Amino acid sequence: MIRRILSFVLLAWILGFAWFALLLPQPADISKTDAVVVLTGGPNRIDRGLEILKAGQSRKMLISGVDRDVKPRELSAQYEGSSRYFACCIDLGFQSVDTRSNALETARWAKRNKVRTLRLITHDWHMRRARFELDRALADDIIVTNDAVASQPSLNALFKEYNKYWLRAVASLLGI
Incomplete structure (x- = not known):
């Protein structure tokens, strides 16, 4: 009986990983x-x-997880023609250090800026966990659109991200 349960769990994990790796958000x-x-x-x-x-297509942008040593002028210099947007429309978030704190920082920013519709931009392999955290942090009335940046993640990166995703899901069920 225990062997069957463990086999079922392993099969579910393998099928879940296949779904995760093959059907990345777009x-x-x-x-x-x-x-x-x-x-x-x-x-x-x-x-x-x-x-x-x-x-x-949007009036404001938050860049979440910016290193504290980065200055807006330095960052805008890396993106040609963007200085006008950094002056009016882009906020830099210096409070987050991981995906969970990105979500909390975003939720505070969205509330301050009275955001009702939000586009989340991250890499395709990171989108599911980022969205999971964001959905937990945001008010229920905010509509979120996933906008995944296409990449070529390694099998190792996908493996790690898949496991992080499920660890966070289990932790949230336990109230952690």
Whole structure:
């Protein structure tokens, strides 16, 4: 009986991993939202957020998880033609250090800015866990659109992220 239960759990984990790895979230269409949140930690994320602002599809952007030593002027210098957006429309979030604290920082920012619709930008392999944390932190009336930046994650990166996702799901069930 125990062997059957363990076999079932292992099979469920393997099938879940296949779903996780093969059906990564995709980029969203450019539809209007009140705001964009970009989680730092990988290439092309901020570029995607700036693309949304430049297209006039959002009015505000939060870059969450910015290192405390980064200055807005230094960051804007890395993105050609973005200084005007850094002056008016982009907030830098210095409070978060991981995905969970990104979600908490985003929830506080969204409340302060009266955001009702939000576009979440992160890499495809990170989107499910980021969205899980964000859904737990945000008010229920905020509509979130996933906008995954396509990448080529290694099998090792997918394996780690899948396990982090399930560990957070179990921890949240336990109230942690």
